[in-house]
Amino acid sequence: MVRLHRPIAAYAVILLRHCLNFRFSDSKALPRCYLPCITNPNGNELVPGTECSQYLECSMGRITARRSCAAPLVFDLTNGYCNFKNQVDCPPDETCEPSYAPTVTPQILPTETPTLRPITAFPTASPVIGGKALEYIISKRVLFEKKVLVSYTAAGTPYQSTLYTFDEMRRGFKTMSTDGFGADEFNFLLWDSTGDYYYGLTNVAAFLANAMVQSISTDSCDESHEEGINGRYAISNSCGQYKRSYQDEVCVEDSNTTYSCTVDANMEITAVTSPPGAGSPPPFFCKPGSSYTGYWDANTGMPISAAYSNTGGRTDVEGCCWWGRGALLTRNICNIGKLNYYLGKGGANENRDVLYPDIDFCANPEVTCSSPIAKELVWRTAMFEWADRVQRYNSDGWKYEDQLRQLVDGDMSYTSLRDFITSTSRILLNDCHQRGCTQSSNPDSEIRNLDERIANFDMIVNQILEIKNLLIPTPKPISPSTPSNPNPTPLLVSPSFFSNDEIQLINPSPSIEQTNSEPTIPPGPPTPAKAPAFFQPSQPKLPVTQNEPVKGEDDEYYDDDYAMSDLIKLEGNSASQIFDSRILLMMTTAFVVILL
Secondary structure, three states, rough: OOOHHHHHHHHHHHHHHHHHOOOOOOOOOOOOOOOOOOOOOEEEEEEOOOOEEEEEEOOOOEEEEEEEEEHHHHHHHOOEEEEHHHHHOHHHHHHOOOOOOOOOOOOOOOOOOOOOOOOOOOOOOOOOOOOOHHHHHHOOHHHHHHHHEEEEEEOOEEEEEEOOOOHHHHHHHHHHHHHHHOOOOOOOOOOOOOHHHHHHHHHHHHHHHHHHHOHHHHHHEEEEOOEEOOOEEEEHHHOOOOOOOHHHHOOOOOOOOOOOOOOOOOOOEEOOOOOOOOOOOOEEEEOOOOOOOOEEOOOOOEEEEEOOEEEEEEEOOOOOOOOEEEEOOOOHHHHHHHHHHHOOOOHHHHOOOOOOOOOOOOOOOOOOHHHHOOHHHHHHHHHHHHHEEEEEEOOOOEEEHHHHHHHHOOOOOOOHHHHHHHHHHHHHHHHHOOOOOOOOOOOOOOOHHHHHHHHHHHHHHHHOOOOHHHHOOOOOOOOOOOOOOOOOOOOOOOOHHOHHHHHHHHHHOOOOOOOOOOOOOOOOOOOOOOOOOOOOOOOOOOOOOOOOOOOOOOOOOOOHHHHOOOOOOOOOOHHHHHHHHHHHHHHHHHHHHHHO
16 A cells, blocks of 8 residues: 555655746746745735836735736836836846755745635624714724725726725724814714714715725726727826816805915826726826827827827826826816815915815825825815815705705615715716706716716615614504504413523614614505616515624625525524424434334
8 A cells, every 4th residue: 555655645746846836837037036025015016037017916925916017118116007118217136146945935825816805703783883973884894894995906806905994994084074174164974973873874875985986996096097089098188088177177266265276387297006907008197398198009008109189189288287186086276276275285374273284285286195194195185075075065956965864864765875876976076966967968978987886875875884774763662551462473482481581682672783684674655666787685684683693704705695594593592492392302203103
């Protein structure tokens, strides 16, 4: 037997060596001293021997993706995107003396791209929040990180966003709603610590539903090329897309206040983020001069120098530094000017207490993305714009706050959710709420990716925040003279069989908010028509008691569909006793049959 297994062991050793060497068999030879994702375990890293044309994406010391920039672009490690070679300082390859005995244990790298951060625990019940919106949001952290703060590679692989983090989002909500940011007349509506907190949670859901589409999905801070014809993207799109001119969009000023930034024709800025993908257009930039900037040909991955204009007629990029930035892509000289007035140096110059007295958003609009506190600014600038432009909207009888309350106070059906987020998204993108208010000939083009915004809103409202559960009224006490159930169902087991504690487990107190439970369906109007394919209501699930183990809690990747897919397991209470009694009865019956 020993002689039979020795050759098998030898073949196994040889096969193992081939497997370890196969990981980089399709790439150029790397220096023997080079170990990927060690120097920079989280971020981007140039691949030696490629003259900066290839780079690795690292996460927690592991390679998540290997990418290359299309010629003539090379990877700009400083800014984190593919850039023109003459604008990149490509460092020389690392050199080292050959080592006959490795000083570092080789790391076996995974061959699959991890999708999301491992999830090891999941809350089984919400705390009794008593109107604390922020506490409730914190209790849903796992779901927010799994379903909202998710970005995608060019190949469509999901991963945890590196720019839009839960901690900065939570701190942003606290600052912009509770603490305040220097604007006495308005703030982000959260209604924290009040009985109206569920209105605030719905406001959060609408805000995030749009942010997911605007920026979180691409994990980018800067606006990117959206408008192109036959794969040709005008470099002058930085001046404005969809026939807009960002540098000409001024605020309606009053006699005492000036919000809009002043356009500086000599300003020269390049965006620090751009969408993933080797063939994607280069980042936005602005510079002085009236020379043609041409277009990017996505079919060949090459820039073309020619007289090619955007839909607004611009062929140059002079003064075109006001593209969108942050979670909602705050753009133009009016909205960026308001940031400076309420949050930045513009307010400090008037001796007002502001969050960022040393940041001049007008002098450097790119500071939102390039600042050392960019992960903070991307959220807070977006929350300010939402509070200013969306929450304060009141036109033609449509007032945002009133519509928000009507939505929550109503049935929150598919139709009402869809109509509310549609109007809200139109306000964010076009400053009007009525269908056709900007594109009467083609109203369907007014809101880009509308289906995604609707699906996101429904998912956050119903699957993450479970706002309908928070709206279930407490049952009124039943009069002692009135029977609680005129037609009671006969009990199979004596009531004394259950202890008071066990009855409490089976019928939990209505004062405890159950995260995974589904609301009791109250009597109401007929069921609405079936929703489209992209929005389907979740299937009802059995109620979960507070300390119950839920199948899937300890799984590495939690799936809501796992919860309560099997019979409820109530260890140590009367349910297991009933089960044991039935087993004993069956065994006794079988024994009697054998004796007969």
